[in-house]
Amino acid sequence: MRRLSRRFYARDPVLVAPDLLGRTLYRQTREGLLSGRIVEVEAYKGSDDPGSHGFRRMTPRNVVMFGPPGHLYVYFTYGMHFCSNVVTGSDGTASAVLLRAVEPLDGREIMARHRGTAEPRLLARGPGRLCQAFELGRSENGADLTDGDIWIGVTRRMNGPVKTSIRIGMANQINRPWRFYEEGPWRSGPSTPRPKR
DNA sequence: GACACGATGGGCT
């Protein structure tokens, strides 16, 4: 169960994001091991990306984004949801990859307890659900993925090609084609393409 | 101190 190294994360988020697909996110908890295969991510650059929390100056909230790569950046939004990101790029720049969905593997019954549902597709599809399933919140903000109980393994398994789209929930002017996902039941968004007529 | 708004998702139809 080797983990991805600091070097892996210390690259442009647009390169790191698709490279994270198919890898497995792990968390060792008191209740047991949780894991999920990453199937959907979004890249957020720093000062040159108006859609990014790193676009403006450093604040208490986004300070982790400006730090060294390979750390977890967890933040709270919409008054009810956490979102977790992997900090990328070099120390001093603010870029990250948002983890949007995983295919639940180990500890599905623990995730079900955290989520309040046993429906497999609702365990970790969407950034808020993913955080709830893996119990990622304020206290996990800044966690070092290269040394600790949260990490991403080097092993990669893909069930299809990497697909690309614009990022979700973002105004068109500042959007970029930096959402990367694998087609299937575990990603967020409509599960069946709209029939074209 | 006030205020506008968002990297959403649950619940209902």
Next chain:
DNA sequence: GCCCATCGTGTCT
């Protein structure tokens, strides 16, 4: 598929 609750955060006064 559509509606909308809900509150931390940044920014401005």
